[in-house]
Amino acid sequence: MEKKEYDAVILGGGLAGLMAANIVASAGFSVAVVSKVFPTRSHSAAAEGGIAAYIKGNSDPNDDPDFMSYDEVKGGDYLVDQDAAELLSAKSGEIVHILDAWGAPFNRQPDGRIALRYFGGQTYPRTRFVADKTGMALLHTLFEHATGFKNIDFYNEYYVLDIVKEGKDVNGLVAMEMKTMDPVYLKSRALLIAAGGLGMLYKHTTNSYINTGDGYGIALRSGVALKDPEFVQFHPTGLYPSDILISEAARAEGGILKNNKGERFMARYAPHKFDLAPRDIVSRSMTIEIREGRGFKGGYLGLDLTHLGKEYIMERLSLAYDAAKTFSGVDATEEMIPVRPAQHYFMGGIDVDITGSNHDLNGIFAAGEAACVSVHGANRLGSNSLLETLVYGRETGDSMVNFLKSHKNVESNSNVDDIVNTAYLYIKRESGEHFGTLLNELRDIMWENVGIFRDKKKLEEAVGKISDLRKRSVNMYVTDKSSNYNTEVFNAFETRNMLDVALAVSSAALNRKETRGAHYRDDYPNRDDDNWMKHTVAYLGDSEIKISYKPVNFTRWKPEPRVY
Amino acid sequence: MEEKEITVNVKKYNEKDGVFWKSYRVKADRYTQMTEVLRRIKTEQDPSLSYRASCHMAVCGSCSMKINGIPSLACKTMAFKVMDEKGEINLESMDYYTEVRDLIPDVDTFYDRMYKVMPRLYADEEVIEGKEEQRMLPEEQKEVWKFQGCIYCGLCVSACPSVKADEKFLGPAAHAKGYRYIADDRDTKKEERIDMLMDSAWRCTSCYMCYEVCPQDVQPVIAIKKTRSHLDDYRGPETDVITMARKHDNAILELINDTGKIKESSLYLKTFGFGEAIKDSINMLKSGKIKYAFTKDNNVKNINEIKKIMGDKK
Numbered sequence: 030m031e032k033k034e035y036d037a038v039i040l041g042g043g044l045a046g047l048m049a050a051n052i053v054a055s056a057g058f059s060v061a062v063v064s065k066v067f068p069t070r071s072h073s074a075a076a077e078g079g080i081a082a083y084i085k086g087n088s089d090p091n092d093d094p095d096f097m098s099y100d101e102v103k104g105g106d107y108l109v110d111q112d113a114a115e116l117l118s119a120k121s122g123e124i125v126h127i128l129d130a131w132g133a134p135f136n137r138q139p140d141g142r143i144a145l146r147y148f149g150g151q152t153y154p155r156t157r158f159v160a161d162k163t164g165m166a167l168l169h170t171l172f173e174h175a176t177g178f179k180n181i182d183f184y185n186e187y188y189v190l191d192i193v194k195e196g197k198d199v200n201g202l203v204a205m206e207m208k209t210m211d212p213v214y215l216k217s218r219a220l221l222i223a224a225g226g227l228g229m230l231y232k233h234t235t236n237s238y239i240n241t242g243d244g245y246g247i248a249l250r251s252g253v254a255l256k257d258p259e260f261v262q263f264h265p266t267g268l269y270p271s272d273i274l275i276s277e278a279a280r281a282e283g284g285i286l287k288n289n290k291g292e293r294f295m296a297r298y299a300p301h302k303f304d305l306a307p308r309d310i311v312s313r314s315m316t317i318e319i320r321e322g323r324g325f326k327g328g329y330l331g332l333d334l335t336h337l338g339k340e341y342i343m344e345r346l347s348l349a350y351d352a353a354k355t356f357s358g359v360d361a362t363e364e365m366i367p368v369r370p371a372q373h374y375f376m377g378g379i380d381v382d383i384t385g386s387n388h389d390l391n392g393i394f395a396a397g398e399a400a401c402v403s404v405h406g407a408n409r410l411g412s413n414s415l416l417e418t419l420v421y422g423r424e425t426g427d428s429m430v431n432f433l434k435s436h437k438n439v440e441s442n443s444n445v446d447d448i449v450n451t452a453y454l455y456i457k458r459e460s461g462e463h464f465g466t467l468l469n470e471l472r473d474i475m476w477e478n479v480g481i482f483r484d485k486k487k488l489e490e491a492v493g494k495i496s497d498l499r500k501r502s503v504n505m506y507v508t509d510k511s512s513n514y515n516t517e518v519f520n521a522f523e524t525r526n527m528l529d530v531a532l533a534v535s536s537a538a539l540n541r542k543e544t545r546g547a548h549y550r551d552d553y554p555n556r557d558d559d560n561w562m563k564h565t566v567a568y569l570g571d572s573e574i575k576i577s578y579k580p581v582n583f584t585r586w587k588p589e590p591r592v593y
Numbered sequence: 594m595e596e597k598e599i600t601v602n603v604k605k606y607n608e609k610d611g612v613f614w615k616s617y618r619v620k621a622d623r624y625t626q627m628t629e630v631l632r633r634i635k636t637e638q639d640p641s642l643s644y645r646a647s648c649h650m651a652v653c654g655s656c657s658m659k660i661n662g663i664p665s666l667a668c669k670t671m672a673f674k675v676m677d678e679k680g681e682i683n684l685e686s687m688d689y690y691t692e693v694r695d696l697i698p699d700v701d702t703f704y705d706r707m708y709k710v711m712p713r714l715y716a717d718e719e720v721i722e723g724k725e726e727q728r729m730l731p732e733e734q735k736e737v738w739k740f741q742g743c744i745y746c747g748l749c750v751s752a753c754p755s756v757k758a759d760e761k762f763l764g765p766a767a768h769a770k771g772y773r774y775i776a777d778d779r780d781t782k783k784e785e786r787i788d789m790l791m792d793s794a795w796r797c798t799s800c801y802m803c804y805e806v807c808p809q810d811v812q813p814v815i816a817i818k819k820t821r822s823h824l825d826d827y828r829g830p831e832t833d834v835i836t837m838a839r840k841h842d843n844a845i846l847e848l849i850n851d852t853g854k855i856k857e858s859s860l861y862l863k864t865f866g867f868g869e870a871i872k873d874s875i876n877m878l879k880s881g882k883i884k885y886a887f888t889k890d891n892n893v894k895n896i897n898e899i900k901k902i903m904g905d906k907k
Contacts, residue, residue: 067704069745070645070653123723130721132714132779134729134737141728159738165652166741173713208693237647238632270594270624273650327594352650355669357624465636509641511607514694517640 030449031213035061035182036433038201038217040189040244042068044164044418045397045425046223047171052426053219054178058433061215063184063204065239065519068172069165072225072237072398073418076164077276077348078148079156080419081412082121087142092153094118101413102586104150104307105376105406106546106556108257108564111584113383113404117413117420124419125157133170134159147281150307150410150593161276161348164415187213188519189243191448192220192251192393198439199392202247203448207519210512212449218436219392219429222248222379223422226398229523230531231372232476235267235274244399246526248379249533249569253389256401257565258377258530259538259548262409263481265311267371269329271356275368277411279332279349280304282341286315287331287365288323294330299593306593309408309547312370316481319369331365338362370481374398374414376405376547377534380566385425392432396425403564403581407546455521461504464517464524471498471524471531479535484551488539495535496572499528529569536574537565558588594622599676601630603642604685606692615639627667627675627682628656631696644696651808654746658696659685664748664806687751703747706764710771710789715782727779740773740816742809749803749813755796762796765803765813772816775823787820788829794820795838840864850903853893858886 037053039046042064054060064071083094097118102109125143129135135157136144147154159166175181187204193214194200201216224244228236245255265286266275280286286304288294298314299306319328334342334349339362342350346361353359353366378401381387385394385402397418404417478491502525509517543557544550563578601617617634628646635642645655649668656667660675661683676682690698719725729737749765750756756764763771771790774780794817803813824842827835844863848855862870877883893899 066645066647066653066655067745070647070655072648074653074744075648075650126723126726129727129779130714130716130723132716132774132777134734134741134777137729137731137734139731141730142726162652162742165744166738169741170714176708177711177713208699237653238628238649239647271626271629271649348650348652355651355671356626463640465640469636507640511609511641511694513608514643514697515641516635516643520635520640 030445031211032216033061033213034216035059036217037061037219037221037429038063038215039221039223040202041071041223041225041397041399042066042172042183042185043071043073043223043225043397044168044171044415045399045422046221047168047175048419048422049221049223049396049426049429050175050181051171051178052423053429053433054175054181056430058180058430060181061184061217062175062181063187063189063202063215065186065188065207065243067185068183069169070239071168072240073168073415074165075235075237075274076415077161077274078278078281079146079158079163079412080125080167080415081148081151081155081410082125082157082416083118083155084122084125084143088145088155089153092155094121096152097121097155099586100150100152101404101410102406103589103591104410105404105408106591107558107562107588108260108403108406108545108581110383110403110582111586112582113402115584116383116424117404117416120420120423121416124416124423128167128170128419131170131174133167136160146278147305148411149277149281149305149311150302156281156412158278161278161346167415167419184215188522189224189247190452190522191247191444193445193448194251194390195439195441195443197391199390200439200441203445205452207514207516210515210518212452214445218438219394219432221425221429222393222395222399223397224399226375227527227530228372230472230475230527230534231480232472233267233272234372235264235272236372241523241527242530243523243526244395245379245530245533248395249529251390252568253387253393254380255377255530255533255567256380256403257407257537258533258567259541259565260376260407260546261372261479261534262308262374262376262547263312263370264373265308265315265370266332266368268352268357269327269367269369272371273352273356274373275332275349275352275366276346277308279334279346279366282345283337284332284334286311286368287333288318289325290323294318294323302593307408307410308373309549310593312481313549315370325367329367329369332368333365334361335363335365374409376407376409377401377537383424384428385421386428392436394425394429396422407548452522455505455507455518456510456515458504458506461506462501464505464507464521467498467502467505468524468527471495471527475531475534479538482549482551483538485539488535491535492532492539495528495532499532499572502528533567533569533574537567537576540576541565556591562588594624596620596622597673597680599672599680599682601634602681602683603695604683605642605695606686607694612692621672623671623673625672627660627670627672630672631667643694652744654744657687657746657748657751659687664688664752666746666748666808669808687747689751689757690747700747703745703750703766706750706767707745707770709763710767711774711782711786712770714774714777714780716779717781720779729779733776733778736776737773740769740776740811742811743769744809746808748806748808752802752806754800754802755798759796761793763790763793765817768794768797768820769811769813769816772820775820784826784828787823787826790820791824791827791829791838792832792834795834837864846903850900853896853899854890856890858890
């Protein structure tokens, strides 16, 4: 097997991975960026509305970073580590400046300064944007910047199988080139997991097809913990029926949600913030409206933009307009856009501290949606995911540089062959379970039982069924035996990852007997700070998830009722 | 929702079996995207079917392929809109790129073209060090964003005839990318970029295929024309193409100055010279199109007004 050696290997070519790659490479270390897609295909590209930032001299005169941190803490229903939130706010302005210097074409004010707009849960407007394709614009900026470094090698369309380690030391990873099916051992002292989210676990998701929780899966199998995996965000405005995201920008720019009676129903659920209450609240309200018969036939509600005027819609919300037109045949300048909630984001992730370091293994880091730094707590605010990928991509890059300066190479690679042999078993087996069957069952269970409204019965059933699927998955096999882009094998690998993380999500949700942020329990409908103001820490055992808890970091804000 | 069974014919390829067509029957409704059709085939019928797909909302540029012969993004294509009266749809790998597997071609040559045009901003040192803030007027941002909208899908290059005929032509997407940085006043390498792009820009035949197939309406051919307008700033080697370009530019100026309009046959003669014109006249004679060379073309009436404006320009 081919072996290549780098100082740092980064799994994932989205915003978090590329930001860290730029930082580590600037410090003179060699970097490999490994991704199962060409970097611009990463899910960061799908982020629409914008990036929140407090920029001194270019923000609302009443705003300051403390308001921003407070919004994050309250938005996250107090499960936010407040030191992490403060860092996120404090560095937000710098990040926008860096991106601007690297060429990001942010929308501008008439005087040439970067423009801003309101987003859900913000006390003052802070969202910076590039039309409604902010993620794509920033991803291209970062990728193109990274291609200017001679010490960054890109391994595009390489699928990562598992982490190589010696005792507690990380020693790189094994990947397979999708074009040739050849395995390669990428050895490194530092490993960053920035492989994004897990939307494909759910039948209805706004996420890309590639969001299969690969980073979480390989982390769990290497003895690395996930933090707060029960917290899954459902976005209010998935386009009906394709679940394509209609950006929160649509409501931020004045769009209104209406039921089949034409009522602005959010007035009843969030009398101050209306349609711009945090996403968990809006998604739950919408689900109740649909459940109680005030939705439209087929199970959706209307997002009304018509009063904004054609010109404004075309300039600020062109993607929303195009999506509604192309995918639902609706002209948003004249009719309401059909929307319903769909899975959107994973607040949980690989357990890391404020430096992006995980402490289960030496030399392992995580950033972006793959990580849980606990800036989002129990519910993420809009415009904060792009911000997190970049601020913590940068912080983590700095931590990796420090680590590389003080840690020597570990020789030996005891589990490399095991990793490859296990992978080959899927191809060698002549009969067994097919990935498609397992996957379709999994996506139904997660949507029905581990979705927007949860209870003990549903969750117990989910844990049981997912455990069964995991047992069956041991016998997964593939019909395709060819050796170029054998995508069936990669789908099987993805399914293995999805089943592992699904077990963590459902088990942690069953354990948390309260309602907080996006985790809503019909049987425990209230927040319970006395017993549950704590982070879940989940490890993968042989056939079950081992759960423990750890405290939330408070700096200045005491829990209050969360009213919007 | 009303469902119909449709037939999807896929041109498959693998090393062992070579090229072969395979048909699938799939249920779809009027909201079903072609990426969803492919996903259903793969998870329910033929797991070996290989294709690229990611965002399913036309921003990642993965699912480029030919749908009924037309270069398209599968996600942006609704099954019901493209099926014929028998409910059939044909899928093939993109033209130009080497086939590797089913609907997955090797697009490295596309990426190499993009890397050639220094696709990144080189800002002022003061800005990089954080000492200075960059400003940008909204109009300028609009222009930059227009050409920054390219999603690396590769469809324009697969559809471009000049790319196939002329290896020195960088191709439409790379030109859109290159021009995006020329248009950006925050960049410090404008001269270098103009020198790098100019020869290639004049190799485009303005056929507008890129304009037709681009799923993001980036209009690469317009970026090429805008790049050409910087010809006077070009300081690179005087290649044959550049010489032709200068003649062409001068001819247009002269013609407008003298006649008030662009007379195609005179423009041709002035750009390519008498020898080339004779050669092409023979070709036109053979193909029966020579009459177009002699279409009557009058000068505009108020030629003095035009001379005044042109005088200002000079």
